[in-house]
Amino acid sequence: xxxxxxPPKQVDPRADEAYLNGRYYLRKRxxxxxLHARDYFRRAIQLDPTYAPAYAGLSDxxxxxxxxxxxxxxxxxxxxxxxxxRLGYDLPExxxxxxxxxxxxxxxxxxxxxxFKRAIALAPGLARTHRWYAMYLAAMGRVAAAVxxxxxxxxxxxxxxxxxxxxxxxxxxxxxxxxxxxxGRKILxxxxxxxxxxxxxxxGHFEKGMYRxxxxxxxxGLELSHRDPVFLSIAAFVHGRLGQLEHAGQLVDEMTAAxxxxxxxxxxxxxxxxxxxxxxxxxxxxxxxxxxHDPHMVDLNSxxxxxxxxxxxxxxxxxxxxxxxx
Numbered sequence: 001x002x003x004x005x006x007p008p009k010q011v012d013p014r015a016d017e018a019y020l021n022g023r024y025y026l027r028k029r030x031x032x033x034x035l036h037a038r039d040y041f042r043r044a045i046q047l048d049p050t051y052a053p054a055y056a057g058l059s060d061x062x063x064x065x066x067x068x069x070x071x072x073x074x075x076x077x078x079x080x081x082x083x084x085x086r087l088g089y090d091l092p093e094x095x096x097x098x099x100x101x102x103x104x105x106x107x108x109x110x111x112x113x114x115x116f117k118r119a120i121a122l123a124p125g126l127a128r129t130h131r132w133y134a135m136y137l138a139a140m141g142r143v144a145a146a147v148x149x150x151x152x153x154x155x156x157x158x159x160x161x162x163x164x165x166x167x168x169x170x171x172x173x174x175x176x177x178x179x180x181x182x183x184g185r186k187i188l189x190x191x192x193x194x195x196x197x198x199x200x201x202x203x204g205h206f207e208k209g210m211y212r213x214x215x216x217x218x219x220x221g222l223e224l225s226h227r228d229p230v231f232l233s234i235a236a237f238v239h240g241r242l243g244q245l246e247h248a249g250q251l252v253d254e255m256t257a258a259x260x261x262x263x264x265x266x267x268x269x270x271x272x273x274x275x276x277x278x279x280x281x282x283x284x285x286x287x288x289x290x291x292x293h294d295p296h297m298v299d300l301n302s303x304x305x306x307x308x309x310x311x312x313x314x315x316x317x318x319x320x321x322x323x324x325x326x
């Protein structure tokens with residue numbers, strides 16, 4: 001359990017328990033689990049309004065929930081991260097959540113880097129921070145450092161699905177596709193129902209030219225995720241690249257229909273369109289992503305799937321506007 005503040009303060013054990021339950025559900029990353037996490041963090045705050053880690057947890061929820069529009073979610077995440085810092089400036093959880101906001105919400109790379117390092121200095125054994133820092137480093141193009149950091153998270157927490165999830169994400173940006181498949185298999189060993197495994201395996205198999213395997217992964221992911229827009233976009237990409245444009249178009253229609261009930265990131269449409277060879281539509285979607293401050297945009301430079309767009313002046317302009325480090 002997170003050990004308290006400085007000077008030490010008594011934490012209501014029920015608040016601590018609610019917080020830990022929230023962290024448990026946050027690791028699962030599907031929408032139902034994220035809502036459970038949010039409710040546990042809120043309960044912790046009801047029990048102890050001065051309990052900083054619970055505010056950090058709520059900040060993470062608002063950053064991570066893909067179903068919420070960024071213009072609502074990101075300012076809320078920012079407020080909770082600031083509250084965590086006010087109540088527990090000496091806590092690694094506060095600095096980690098602040099780093100996550102700087103990274104995914106503010107695109108403030110320098111501040112994100114400093115906060116991640118501070119969180120790690122305060123608690124070198126907290127696997128979550130290493131995992132998030134690995135994703136940040138991959139997005140910044142610092143691939144070797146990202147691989148090292150992801151390995152550190154796995155060493156600290158070898159039975160953690162999120163640690164293998166991060167390692168697989170980093171492996172893709174390092175073009176280590178065998179590794180992304182292997183990490184996907186490790187996730188399935190730990191939890192056969194975790195759809196993230198199939199995302200990493202689909203990317204790995206596709207990039208290796210193992211198209212039948214990639215299609216199997218995509219179909220399994222669609223089934224397990226109840227046709228989540230993330231998997232619809234990956235499926236549309238794969239079917240599009242394989243020339244099955246009618247099928248890909250139907251998947252895009254399904255993504256469009258989902259917009260009636262939830263936020264669907266424009267970045268996901270860009271992924272689908274680039275697979276279908278619709279470069280103008282893909283660039284339009286990426287520009288919309290930039291406008292709505294879609295957190296997926298941090299992966300613009302590190303995703304192998306946007307390779308066909310890299311030489312386009314519109315794409316290059318977006319990369320410049322994101323101010324990625326050279």
